[in-house]
Structures are given as C-alpha cells and as structure tokens.
Amino acid sequence: MKSATGAHTGTGTWLLQRATALVLAAALPGLMIHFLTARPVNFLAWQTLFAPLWVRVLGLLAMTALALHAWVGMRDIFMDYVRPTGLRLALYLGVIIILAGSVAWMAAVLWSAT
Amino acid sequence: MNARRFDALIIGGGGAGLRAALQLARSDYKVAVVSKVFPTRSHTVSAQGGITAALGNVDDDRWEWHMYDTVKGGDWLGDQDAIEFMCREAASAVYELEHMGLPFSRLDNGKIYQRPFGGQSKNFGGAQATRTCAAADRTGHALLHTLYQQNIACRTQFFDEYFALDVLRDAEGYCLGVTAMSIETGEPLLIEARATLLATGGAGRVFGNSSNAMINTGDGLGMVLRAGLPLQDMEFWQFHPTGIAGVGCLITEGVRGEGGCLLNKHGERFMERYAPHAKDLAGRDVVARAIALEIAEGRGCGPRGDYVDLKLDHLGEKRIAEKLPGIRDLSIRFAGVDPVEKPIPVAPTAHYMMGGIPTNLHGQVVAPARFGPEEPVPGLYAVGECACVSVHGANRLGGNSLLDLIVFGRAAGGHMLEYLRDNPYPRPLPEHAAEASQARLARWDRPGSERAAAITDDLRRMMQTHAGVFRTDAVLREGLDKLTQLDDRLAHAGLQDTSRVFNTARIEALELENLIGVARATLVSAIHRTESRGAHTREDFPARDDEHWLRHTLYSREGDQMDAKPVRLKPLTVESIRPKERVY
Amino acid sequence: MKFRIYRYHPESGERPHMQDVGLDIDPAGKMLLDALLAIKAEDETLSLRRSCREGVCGSDAVNVNGKNRLACITPLTELKEPIEVRPLPGLPVIRDLIVDMEPFYKQYRSIKPWLINDEPEPEVERLQSPEDRARLDGAYECILCACCTTACPSYWWNPDTFVGPAGLLQAYRFIADSRDEATAARLDNLEDPYRLYRCRGIMSCVDACPKGLNPTEAIGRIKSLLVKRRV
Numbered sequence: 031m032k033s034a035t036g037a038h039t040g041t042g043t044w045l046l047q048r049a050t051a052l053v054l055a056a057a058l059p060g061l062m063i064h065f066l067t068a069r070p071v072n073f074l075a076w077q078t079l080f081a082p083l084w085v086r087v088l089g090l091l092a093m094t095a096l097a098l099h100a101w102v103g104m105r106d107i108f109m110d111y112v113r114p115t116g117l118r119l120a121l122y123l124g125v126i127i128i129l130a131g132s133v134a135w136m137a138a139v140l141w142s143a144t
Numbered sequence: 145m146n147a148r149r150f151d152a153l154i155i156g157g158g159g160a161g162l163r164a165a166l167q168l169a170r171s172d173y174k175v176a177v178v179s180k181v182f183p184t185r186s187h188t189v190s191a192q193g194g195i196t197a198a199l200g201n202v203d204d205d206r207w208e209w210h211m212y213d214t215v216k217g218g219d220w221l222g223d224q225d226a227i228e229f230m231c232r233e234a235a236s237a238v239y240e241l242e243h244m245g246l247p248f249s250r251l252d253n254g255k256i257y258q259r260p261f262g263g264q265s266k267n268f269g270g271a272q273a274t275r276t277c278a279a280a281d282r283t284g285h286a287l288l289h290t291l292y293q294q295n296i297a298c299r300t301q302f303f304d305e306y307f308a309l310d311v312l313r314d315a316e317g318y319c320l321g322v323t324a325m326s327i328e329t330g331e332p333l334l335i336e337a338r339a340t341l342l343a344t345g346g347a348g349r350v351f352g353n354s355s356n357a358m359i360n361t362g363d364g365l366g367m368v369l370r371a372g373l374p375l376q377d378m379e380f381w382q383f384h385p386t387g388i389a390g391v392g393c394l395i396t397e398g399v400r401g402e403g404g405c406l407l408n409k410h411g412e413r414f415m416e417r418y419a420p421h422a423k424d425l426a427g428r429d430v431v432a433r434a435i436a437l438e439i440a441e442g443r444g445c446g447p448r449g450d451y452v453d454l455k456l457d458h459l460g461e462k463r464i465a466e467k468l469p470g471i472r473d474l475s476i477r478f479a480g481v482d483p484v485e486k487p488i489p490v491a492p493t494a495h496y497m498m499g500g501i502p503t504n505l506h507g508q509v510v511a512p513a514r515f516g517p518e519e520p521v522p523g524l525y526a527v528g529e530c531a532c533v534s535v536h537g538a539n540r541l542g543g544n545s546l547l548d549l550i551v552f553g554r555a556a557g558g559h560m561l562e563y564l565r566d567n568p569y570p571r572p573l574p575e576h577a578a579e580a581s582q583a584r585l586a587r588w589d590r591p592g593s594e595r596a597a598a599i600t601d602d603l604r605r606m607m608q609t610h611a612g613v614f615r616t617d618a619v620l621r622e623g624l625d626k627l628t629q630l631d632d633r634l635a636h637a638g639l640q641d642t643s644r645v646f647n648t649a650r651i652e653a654l655e656l657e658n659l660i661g662v663a664r665a666t667l668v669s670a671i672h673r674t675e676s677r678g679a680h681t682r683e684d685f686p687a688r689d690d691e692h693w694l695r696h697t698l699y700s701r702e703g704d705q706m707d708a709k710p711v712r713l714k715p716l717t718v719e720s721i722r723p724k725e726r727v728y
Numbered sequence: 729m730k731f732r733i734y735r736y737h738p739e740s741g742e743r744p745h746m747q748d749v750g751l752d753i754d755p756a757g758k759m760l761l762d763a764l765l766a767i768k769a770e771d772e773t774l775s776l777r778r779s780c781r782e783g784v785c786g787s788d789a790v791n792v793n794g795k796n797r798l799a800c801i802t803p804l805t806e807l808k809e810p811i812e813v814r815p816l817p818g819l820p821v822i823r824d825l826i827v828d829m830e831p832f833y834k835q836y837r838s839i840k841p842w843l844i845n846d847e848p849e850p851e852v853e854r855l856q857s858p859e860d861r862a863r864l865d866g867a868y869e870c871i872l873c874a875c876c877t878t879a880c881p882s883y884w885w886n887p888d889t890f891v892g893p894a895g896l897l898q899a900y901r902f903i904a905d906s907r908d909e910a911t912a913a914r915l916d917n918l919e920d921p922y923r924l925y926r927c928r929g930i931m932s933c934v935d936a937c938p939k940g941l942n943p944t945e946a947i948g949r950i951k952s953l954l955v956k957r958r959v
C-alpha cells in the first residue's frame with residue numbers, strides 16, 4: 031500500500047527538540063554547579079538545597095525540557111522501527127504516560143517537602 | 145507480441161526527442177517516448193559549450209549573420225531555407241528554454257551569458273561574434289535535464305530502457321509505429337502510432353576514437369535503412385579538434401572561445417598559419433585538419449608526438465572555475481593535468497555526423513518517390529543528429545547542434561500535431577508487420593562461431609583507419625573490402641549469453657547491426673564524392689568542386705546505390721548566399 | 729588485477745554470489761569502467777549500465793570497495809585489491825550490477841522537479857543576476873546517478889517516505905532559483921516528519937557524491953527556510 035506522507039508537521043517537532051536541547055544546555059550546568067558546591071551529604075542538606083524557589087523552578091523546567099526532548103526522540107525511533115499503527119500508538123501512549131508522569135511526580139516531590 | 149497504441153511516438157529521449165515530446169504532450173494527444181536509456185543519460189547531456197542564437201546580449205548580432213556563418217561553416221552544402229528557419233527561430237527557442245528554467249550563466253545585467261565560438265562573425269564574415277549561450281560548460285546537461293523536467297510536468301509517457309528494433313510501414317508507405325524490446329525483460333513490444341519521430345542521435349561509436357557516448361550507435365539510421373529509405377550526406381563526419389588525447393573525451397570549443405589556444409611542440413600558436421584571421425576559432429574541420437597535419441609533420445607534442453597542447457592557464461584560476469569547471473574536472477581525471485597550471489593534451493576525435501535521415505524543415509522524413517526527390521514519408525519524422533535537414537552542410541559549427549535539436553524538435557512536434565489532426569484514424573497494421581523484427585531477435589538466439597563484440601572492435605578500428613580526417617579512394621575502398629569481410633563474419637556471429645533479463649550483450653549485437661549499416665553508408669558515400677568539402681577531405685581530390693558536387697548524396701542499402709539531390713540555395717525570405725571560397 | 733564482482737542472474741535460479749575474476753590490465757590511466765568492460769569482453773554475461781564514460785550521464789554508479797562511485801571516473805590505481813564491485817545498495821537488484829532505479833526516480837519526481845512560474849512570460853529572457861544564478865551552483869549539476877541516496881541509511885530504511893539526498897538537493901535547486909515562484913508550496917511538500925526530517929545530517933551523501941556536491945548543506949538550507957517560515 032502507498033504510504034501517506036505530508037502530515038504538515040516536522041518542523042515543529044524538529045524545533046522543539048532543538049529548543050529543549052538549548053534549555054537543557056542552559057539549565058543543567060547551573061544546577062550542576064549548585065549541587066557540586068553544596069555537596070549534600072544527608073537528606074536535610076538535600077532538602078535545603080531545593081529550598082530556594084529558583085532551584086525548584088529551574089529543576090522542573092529542565093525536567094520538562096528533558097521529557098519533551100525524549101518524547102521527540104522516542105517518537106522518531108518508533109516511527110522508524112514500529113510500523114503497525116496500533117502498536118505504535120500504544121507505545122506513544124506508554125512513553126507519554128511515563129514522561130508526563132515523571133514531570134508531574136517531580137513537581138509533586140519538589141513542592142510537597144516544603 | 146504485446147502491443148500498445150498511442151497517437152504519437154518518439155524514439156529517443158535526448159534533446160530533440162524530449163523537445164518534440166513536450167510540444168505533443170502539451171496538447172491532448174497521447175504521446176510516448178521510447179528510450180534505450182533513462183532520458184537524462186542521453187548523449188545531449190555531454191554537450192558542453194552552449195547553444196548558438198543571435199541574442200546580441202554581449203555584442204551586436206543579427207540572425208542573418210548567424211545564417212551566413214552557418215552556410216559558410218557548412219561549405220555551402222547546407223540547405224539555406226532550413227538554415228534561415230533555424231537561425232530565425234533560434235532566439236525564441238533559447239528564450240523558451242530559459243522560461244522552462246534552464247540555468248543559463250548570466251551577464252552582470254541579468255541577461256543570458258554568451259561566449260564566442262568558432263566560425264562566428266559579425267557583418268557577414270567580419271569581426272568575431274559572441275553568440276553562444278552557455279550554462280557554464282554544462283549546457284547540454286542543463287538543457288536535457290530541463291526538458292526532461294518539463295516532460296515530467298506534462299506527464300509524458302516514457303518507455304525507459306526499451307530498445308527500438310524496426311520501423312513499421314504499410315504497403316502505401318505510411319509509418320505505423322515501431323517494434324521495440326524491453327531491455328529489462330527481453331520481451332518484444334509492438335507500439336502503434338499514427339506519427340513516429342526518430343530522434344535516436346548520432347553514430348559516433350562507429351569510430352574507434354570518438355567523443356560520443358557508448359550508446360551512440362546509429363539505431364535510427366539502421367531502422368531507416370532496413371525500411372528501404374535512404375541516408376543523406378553520410379560521408380560528412382566532424383572530427384572535433386580537441387578531444388583529450390588517447391581518451392576521446394571532449395574539451396569544448398568554449399575553451400578557445402574564452403581565450404585558450406593551441407600550441408605545437410615548439411610552443412608555436414600554429415593556427416595563425418592555417419587561419420590568419422580567425423586563428424583558433426576557425427571552423428572545426430579547419431582546426432582538426434591543422435592539428436592532424438601538425439602531428440603528421442612531426443610537430444606534435446609528447447614522447448610519441450601524437451597530440452598538441454591546448455593552453456588555457458593564462459585565463460586564470462577564477463575564470464576557469466567560473467566558466468569552465470567541468471573541463472578542469474575532466475582534464476584532471478582523464479589527462480592527469482590541471483589546466484590551471486599546464487596545457488591539456490588534445491587530438492581530433494570523431495564527434496558529429498552531419499549526414500543522416502533526410503528530412504525537410506518540418507522534420508518529415510523525405511525520400512525520392514514518384515513525384516520528386518523529396519516526397520515526405522507519411523507519418524515518419526526525424527530530428528536531431530540522426531536527421532539531415534540539412535542545416536550543418538559539410539561541417540557543423542559549434543553550438544549549432546543543441547540549436548538544431550531545439551528548433552527542429554519544436555517544429556517537428558508542431559507538424560506532427562497538424563498531421564494527427566489531418567489523419568485522425570489509425571491505419572490497419574499489415575498482418576505480418578512484426579515478423580522481420582522477430583526474426584532479427586531469434587537470429588541472436590542461435591549459437592555462432594564468431595563473437596559480436598570482436599566484430600564491433602574490428603569495425604571501429606577499420607573506420608578509424610579508413611574513414612578518418614584524410615581520405616583517398618584506395619584507402620576507402622580497402623575499408624569497404626574489410627567491411628564486407630566483417631559483414632560475412634557477422635553472419636556467423638552468436639552470443640554466449642542468450643538470456644532475457646537485461647542482456648546487454650544482445651543489445652550490443654543489435655547495435656552492431658546498425659553500426660555496420662552506418663559504416664557502409666559512410667564508406668560508399670565517401671568513395672562517391674570525389675571532392676573535398678567541409679569535413680570530407682579527399683587527398684586525391686583536394687579542391688571543392690561546385691560544378692559537380694554542390695549537391696547532397698543519398699545512399700540506399702539496396703545494392704549500395706548512390707543518388708543525388710540538389711542543395712537548396714534559396715532561403716525562405718532573404719537573399720541567397722552564393723558559394724565562394726571558404727577562408728577563416 | 730583481482731576483482732570480486734557481485735553476480736546475480738534471476739533466470740538461472742542461483743542465489744546472488746561474489747565471483748572472483750583475474751584481469752590482465754595495466755591500471756595506469758585506466759578507469760574502473762575500462763576494467764569492467766574488459767571483463768565483459770571475456771564473459772559477456774556480466775551486465776552493467778554505461779553511456780557517456782566521462783562522468784556526466786550517471787549510468788554506471790556502483791559500489792566499489794564499500795563506497796558508491798561512478799565506474800567511469802574511478803581510477804584503477806586508487807583502488808585496493810581485490811576490488812569488490814557490487815550494485816548500489818538499497819535498491820532492488822535486477823541483474824548483476826544493475827539495480828531498479830524506479831524508487832529513486834519516484835522520489836525525484838515527488839519534489840516536482842520543474843520550474844514553476846505562472847507570471848506572464850516576457851518576450852525575452854527573465855533576468856537573473858549573476859549572484860542569484862550562483863545560488864544554483866552546487867545543485868543544478870546533479871546527474872541523478874543515485875550514489876548519494878543509496879549511501880544514506882535513512883533512505884535504506886524509509887525508501888518510500890524519505891525523499892533522499894538527491895531529491896532534496898533538487899528541491900533546493902528550485903527553491904533557490906530566483907525565477908521560481910512556488911517556494912511556499914515546495915516547502916509545504918517537505919513539511920513532513922519523513923520526507924525531509926529523516927535526514928540526520930551524517931553526510932554520507934557528501935562523501936559519496938562523485939560530482940563533489942553537498943546535499944547535506946542544501947537540506948540544511950531548506951530546514952532553515954522551514955524554520956524561518958515557522959517562527
């Protein structure tokens with residue numbers, strides 16, 4: 031059967047992957063330095079590390095960017111290797127649940143402790 | 145045999161065939177193109193320097209001057225009505241190509257770039273003109289791809305990698321289509337059409353040293369000969385002055401147009417002796433003879449003294465990169481020489497067939513019949529190198545071949561439309577129409593003691609020796625004897641490989657049959673014409689003889705018969721250009 | 729010289745195999761095509777395509793020692809023995825070194841490779857500055873030999889949905905042409921997760937192109953136009 035192309039998407043997801051990569055490139059070094067300079071040794075120190083609002087916001091932002099970035103990558107892989115539409119949709123759903131769940135869970139963790 | 149039916153059929157997917165196909169595809173008629181290679185592999189793709197038209201973008205120019213140069217370049221053998229038609233249509237044909245998207249190089253003012261070419265003059269033989277429109281040194285490539293692209297847009301039906309076998313005619317002489325063979329499956333196919341156009345290109349591969357693609361085997365000429373129709377002016381073969389020595393690949397005349405020059409082993413710019421006025425930009429036959437003489441008289445370059453130098457390093461790397469990039473590439477690859485630093489070794493190489501299938505300026509194939517020497521064969525057309533209109537006469541000018549394809553491709557396409565309107569119903573096919581083709585195919589299924597490929601090699605060697613730049617009666621007759629022996633050997637030839645799927649050995653055997661026909665036409669015509677004119681140089685008859693030979697020769701296969709017809713000296717609207725001495 | 733040549737003949741019923749061939753040939757100044765034709769002169773069952781024998785028609789693209797090249801402009805002296813010659817990868821083999829090019833041509837046709845300009849035609853040529861014309865350099869020279877496209881893993885995997893480097897280079901040739909008016913439609917045609925975006929920029933095509941063209945760069949330029957249009 032002929033394959034239907036011309037979904038009129040592509041640039042959006044391509045841009046999203048690049049944009050999220052930029053966010054990660056900007057956010058990760060800041061967080062890294064923050065952690066390395068503080069060197070948390072126990073749970074309390076770990077908690078205080080996340081006390082400032084900017085750390086929590088930046089952490090969540092990085093996590094969201096990572097999830098979106100991973101989503102585009104996973105989608106690309108499924109598009110190449112999983113041809114049956116039903117299975118592909120199921121896998122998409124699975125990945126979305128895992129990624130969105132991770133983001134939500136992280137938000138919950140970051141804001142529940144205070 | 146499987147059969148298909150179209151309104152119009154075109155054999156050959158080069159520049160001429162595709163231009164004609166476009167004319168037909170834009171109408172409502174069903175048109176098919178049969179090509180033995182994918183169309184962009186056709187030999188038009190190798191044309192380098194450009195397409196000539198008096199646009200006057202660089203310098204003053206008029207089509208009348210172009211016409212004069214073409215008549216003179218052809219040593220007055222060209223038909224002046226056809227030449228006027230071509231030169232007059234040239235500008236509009238080139239503009240049309242530009243509108244189709246051909247990526248011409250440009251002048252600073254945005255117009256099409258033009259360069260000087262050999263044999264071009266202003267004011268009827270005056271100063272050098274600048275008339276050849278170019279897309280760098282890839283004009284043929286740009287042109288062929290543009291035409292193919294336009295044909296895709298018009299949804300032309302292509303039979304790619306189908307080899308045409310024979311023209312089908314009925315008892316009244318009407319052409320009804322062709323038989324062909326799918327190269328991929330080996331299956332024969334009968335294609336019926338009310339109008340058939342042969343655009344099968346040249347036959348330069350009949351020579352051992354040739355600038356031509358390996359597919360240039362004169363297939364259309366063989367078809368026409370087998371159909372009992374004549375070939376015209378087959379003694380006239382152009383040897384291009386500058387093929388890469390020992391290889392044959394072409395170095396465009398545009399190199400000399402841009403300012404390159406030829407040197408012998410003493411570093412002398414020898415063309416000043418042979419053509420004091422035009423020098424390196426004299427007619428191709430003149431330059432090729434000059435090089436052949438320099439080499440024969442011991443002034444050639446290299447350890448064996450078998451080539452001359454084409455110097456262009458003085459043009460500078462920038463100009464070469466901009467205007468001659470493909471040449472630099474070819475030279476580095478095939479001659480091991482970077483022309484930015486050192487001259488390119490060049491020698492004459494068989495290049496273009498001025499003769500071919502006789503046609504009128506509508507592209508209709510004409511043959512002597514009841515009412516005169518030029519009766520159209522109904523439903524059969526020919527354009528391009530395989531045809532002889534004749535606009536190139538005894539020697540073609542550089543840049544006129546692409547023009548020939550486009551102008552007469554368009555004209556033939558247009559005339560075919562009229563013909564289809566006037567002949568709306570297909571004529572019945574004779575019962576055993578395809579039998580001859582089937583017999584030809586079956587013949588190569590039988591084993592034989594001779595190898596076809598070996599005969600092809602010997603044929604090429606023979607033609608190189610016996611029908612080269614300089615000819616004499618004795619040398620030509622000896623060649624004809626050898627050809628007869630080759631013909632006998634062909635009767636005993638067979639294939640090791642009789643398979644069906646993409647059997648290229650079988651195709652080459654069928655091509656050999658066509659080449660042999662071309663070789664015979666060339667030798668017999670060359671023996672017949674006892675004068676020297678244009679590219680046909682007889683050492684035993686060194687002068688041009690207008691009294692006896694200002695006429696076209698017609699060769700027919702039946703009994704190697706020679707016939708003649710007058711040259712049309714009367715143009716359509718302008719004054720006739722009377723024959724005079726041809727000096728550059 | 730020693731050669732290993734891929735042989736496949738559908739009528740024989742045999743499976744494809746590599747054939748060892750020895751050939752007595754002086755490699756100096758000779759191209760791979762000369763050697764293949766010399767081998768064919770000995771054994772006419774070897775099938776390959778060839779036409780111009782000077783690298784402009786694009787008929788004789790084959791895979792030589794793992795790299796896609798044009799046989800007619802590949803000097804024998806450059807090649808390590810045994811010289812392994814195979815048909816282009818990623819396309820169905822018809823026989824020996826001959827592949828079915830139709831999937832490749834189909835992708836080429838899919839980008840509408842012809843100039844589109846519906847403005848009234850002037851009496852003379854449309855003007856184009858030398859600078860605008862220079863934008864076509866590196867794109868219009870493509871000879872459709874398929875060396876690049878059949879060297880692209882993305883094309884091997886998605887031959888029916890990914891246009892491939894050759895087709896995309898031609899798409900760019902028309903987008904870049906100042907005379908073409910269909911840029912928006914051409915970009916729409918490529919706005920798809922597969923048609924253009926399967927290119928991962930690994931530049932296999934650049935490495936393979938016998939004419940020294942750079943399809944990856946052209947794809948990058950199309951991408952930046954797509955992005956510009958989007959943001």
